[in-house]
Amino acid sequence: MQPFEIHLARQRWLNCDDARPWLIIRVLASGDCECFPISGVSYGGASCFPISTSDPDFAVTGLSKDCFVHDSRLYLLRPGQFLKLRGSLTGSLLAEFRRYAGV
8 A cells, every 4th residue: 555545444434334445644664544535425514624626636536426535533444344446546636635644
């Protein structure tokens, strides 16, 4: 696993246990990852970064619709929670996200 990859994983978020996409921010020496959740919904007042299907770098994300990276809190996910690699943030989309989130 690498920073800025998007993986499908199971982690409780907003009282939901469904598998969802997670953006890896840091991979720790233990193999655990610090991640931000990705959702198809921007919950009111929450800090989030939009990922639009119209962005030229969208196809590489592996996402299927407009989504939002919720960057208000990092979550620690263990390797066994990850189910599948979806894609990654790349190019100008990654540069915009890094500026936005300060990572």
